[in-house]
Amino acid sequence: xxxxxxxxxxxxxxxxxxxxxxxxxxxxxxxxxxxxxxxxxxxxxxxxxxxxxxxxxxxxxxxxxxxx
Numbered sequence: 001x002x003x004x005x006x007x008x009x010x011x012x013x014x015x016x017x018x019x020x021x022x023x024x025x026x027x028x029x030x031x032x033x034x035x036x037x038x039x040x041x042x043x044x045x046x047x048x049x050x051x052x053x054x055x056x057x058x059x060x061x062x063x064x065x066x067x068x
Contacts, residue, residue, distance in 0.1 A: 003046035007067045009053050011040055016064040022056035029053055038064075 009029065018036035029042045029049060045053045045067065057065045 003048060005044040006047050006050055007045040007053065009040060009043050009045055009057075010066050010068055011038060012064045012066075013038075015062050016060075017062050019061055021059040021061065022065055025059050026052035026056040029056065 016038050018032060018038060020032050022038065023030055023032055026049070029045070029052060030038055030040050033039050042049065053067055057067055
């Protein structure tokens with residue numbers, strides 16, 4: 001059975017500066033590529049990943065991530 005989606009993770013790409021704090025907080029949901037650009041590996045967030053996603057949003061120093 002597929003996990004129920006409880007939130008959607010969104011990236012404001014122009015705002016992202018590639019600090020990587022979000023990647024540290026939620027490595028299963030996102031990573032920095034070879035150029036230092038953030039890649040969202042998951043945008044549909046399940047209950048299981050919700051706390052990590054919230055932490056990633058909270059630690060971003062330029063507020064480039066949000067949960068909708």
